[in-house]
Every structure is written in structure tokens, then in C-alpha cells.
């Protein structure tokens with residue numbers, strides 16, 4: 001039984017001072033149900049993606065979704081967490097509930113509120129998604145971890161600073177057309193390539209423009225079985241999914257290979273019965289520009305060590321042969337941890353029904369690939385989406 005996205009909602013991402021986790025969850029849930037034309041009473045199950053890890057004093061947040069409508073009372077509701085892939089973990093749990101026949105309609109919400117947390121604490125909270133005996137003292141939070149990965153990559157394959165700056169510039173440029181994005185400024189390649197007061201080094205060779213943003217925001221979607229999707233105003237099928245969880249300690253694996261990412265892509269593409277070259281675009285986890293570069297290799301776009309070709313030869317630009325992160329990605333759209341994976345599914349679904357904002361829409365988008373990652377390639381989730389037929 002296939003699962004289909006029949007409605008969605010997305011708050012703006014950014015520093016949302018007047019919002020709370022609760023208000024964000026309620027806005028996204030209410031919006032997605034209205035968009036789907038589904039009444040709250042018809043929801044069979046609720047899944048909330050929320051990382052938290054100290055960003056908000058409120059844990060045990062699944063029940064907050066019930067604040068969206070009195071009819072949601074007594075519905076099964078569960079919070080899931082898988083680091084920065086929390087949002088996709090929530091989506092995939094909903095997909096399984098429908099595939100098993102246990103649910104006909106599932107409401108999936110992802111949320112995070114990060115910007116109320118003071119600077120150094122942000123890094124400490126995020127590092128809870130690493131292997132603490134190994135990484136507990138890493139300076140710069142997760143940027144420190146990816147700074148080391150970038151350093152090791154440069155040592156093995158040569159300095160890729162040009163390619164990283166091109167990735168940053170691409171994603172910032174793409175974000176300009178996305179009204180949900182936190183940063184909508186085309187900062188340009190030269191700004192991303194050079195160290196400056198406004199673009200200092202953060203960790204190893206990574207500068208500020210190589211990092212994703214610290215964000216608040218929520219996204220939600222309604223999943224439904226094929227019968228429900230058939231009569232929906234719009235519907236996008238989740239044609240294949242892949243989830244591969246790797247060892248947490250980086251010392252137990254080749255950290256330049258993102259092998260879990262490769263396995264997740266292989267599983268999802270095989271389930272969908274399609275090849276990478278069939279995809280119209282990809283939304284991938286650019287938590288740091290070095291991650292997007294290695295993901296080009298891990299997904300099979302280029303051989304290992306040659307990811308730079310994909311950006312330098314224009315393949316992943318919006319008008320290239322495989323546009324990557326037309327939404328602006330985590331880099332420009334923002335990265336409110338628990339919401340990110342849900343947001344990636346919402347952005348892709350919009351593209352596939354032709355509802356993406358002007359300037360962001362990929363022409364004739366037929367098949368979308370999504371890669372959402374938790375930790376340094378530990379939790380790896382891929383989804384393949386297509387318009388419902």
C-alpha cells in the first residue's frame with residue numbers, strides 16, 4: 001500500500017521571536033489539514049519530529065499537536081527523534097503506518113525552536129547528536145566535526161575551497177526565490193570564497209557561509225492511502241524510501257565516504273525502480289557545504305574525490321542536469337532540526353504539483369529525490385517522490 005502526500009503547510013524559517021514550539025506546531029498542523037481538506041477527526045495517527053536536546057524546556061511534545069483541533073484528542077500521537085534527520089524519521093514512520101494498513105491518514109509535523117538559546121549552548125546542544133566519548137569537547141559544535149571532515153577531505157583529494165564556495169553561492173542564490181527561506185540574499189561566489197569580517201573561518205577550512213543556519217520553524221504534511229489520494233485535490237506519491245543507520249563513532253567508519261548515505265540512496269532507488277539519472281531534482285542535506293560535496297559522491301553523481309565536478313560543471317545548478325537544493329537548502333532556507341526533513345518533503349511535493357513559488361519551480365519536475373542526514377552520516381534517509389497517478 002503506497003503512502004501519498006495530500007496536503008502540507010510550512011511556516012517561514014528564521015528567528016521567530018513571537019512563536020513558541022507549541023504555536024509553530026499548531027500553525028503547521030492546522031495549515032496542513034486545511035490544505036489537504038482533511039478534517040481532524042479523520043486523522044488516524046500523528047507523528048511529531050522534534051529533536052530538542054535542550055533547545056526548549058518542554059519535552060514530551062507529541063501531545064502538543066492535539067492543540068491544533070479538539071477532534072485530535074485520543075488519537076495515537078508519538079514524537080520521534082533521529083538527530084538532524086528527525087523530520088524524515090517522522091515522515092517515514094507515517095509512511096510505514098499507511099503501508100502496513102494500520103492507518104489511512106497520518107498527520108506528520110516537524111518543529112524546532114533554536115534561536116532562543118545562547119550561542120555556545122547551541123553548539124553544545126547540537127553535539128548531543130554526536131558520539132560524546134569521541135566528540136564531546138569539539139570546538140565550534142557540529143561545525144567543528146565537519147571542519148575536521150573538510151580538512152581530511154582536502155588532505156586526501158586536494159583543496160576543494162572553490163567548490164565549497166560555489167555550493168554556498170548556489171544555495172544562497174536559490175533561496176532568494178523561496179518565501180519560506182530564512183536568508184534570501186544572493187551573496188555571490190566572491191563573498192563565499194573569501195575570508196572577511198562578515199565571513200570568518202568557523203572551523204578548519206569552513207567559513208560562516210559554509211554552514212547552515214540556526215533556525216526556528218515548523219512544517220507539516222498529511223499522508224494518505226491511495227483511496228484517499230485518488231479523491232484529493234492534489235497528491236504526491238512516496239514511491240520509494242530508504243533508511244540506513246550507521247555506527248555513531250566516526251572512528252569506526254570511513255568518514256569521507258558517507259556509506260550510509262549511499263546505502264539509503266540505493267535502497268530507495270531500488271524500491272522506486274528508478275535510477276539517479278531519472279530524477280528531476282534533489283533536496284539534499286547541506287548542513288555544511290562539505291556535506292553536499294560528499295553527498296554528490298555518495299549518491300553516485302560522481303566518483304569519490306570528484307564531487308567538485310558536479311558544481312564546477314554546473315550539473316547541480318537550478319538549470320543543470322540535476323538541480324540540487326532548488327529551495328536554497330539548509331544553507332539559505334534554514335535548518336530547524338526537527339522540521340528540516342518534513343520541510344524537504346513539502347518543498348519537493350510543491351515542485352511536483354507545480355505549486356512551487358515562482359523562480360523556485362523546476363520546469364517539468366516529475367521525480368524528486370530527498371536525502372536527510374542525522375549526525376555525520378549516521379542517520380540516513382532517502383525518499384523518492386512523484387506526482388500521484
Ligand SMILES: CC(=O)SCCNC(=O)CCNC(=O)[C@H](O)C(C)(C)COP(=O)(O)OP(=O)(O)OC[C@H]1O[C@@H](n2cnc3c(N)ncnc32)[C@H](O)[C@@H]1OP(=O)(O)O
Pocket residue numbers: 084119122126141142143202208209210211212213214287335373374375376
Ligand atoms: C547533521 C547536521 O545537520 S549538523 C548541523 C547542525 N546545525 C549547525 O551546526 C548550525 C551551524 N551554524 C551555526 O552554528 C551558526 O550559523 C554560525 C556559527 C555559522 C554563525 O553564527 P554566529 O557567528 O553566531 O553568527 P550571528 O548569528 O552572530 O550572525 C552574524 C551575521 O552572520 C549571518 N549568519 C549567521 N549564520 C550564518 C550562516 N550559517 N550562513 C550565512 N550567514 C550567516 C547573520 O545573518 C548575521 O548577518 P548580519 O550581520 O548581516 O545581520
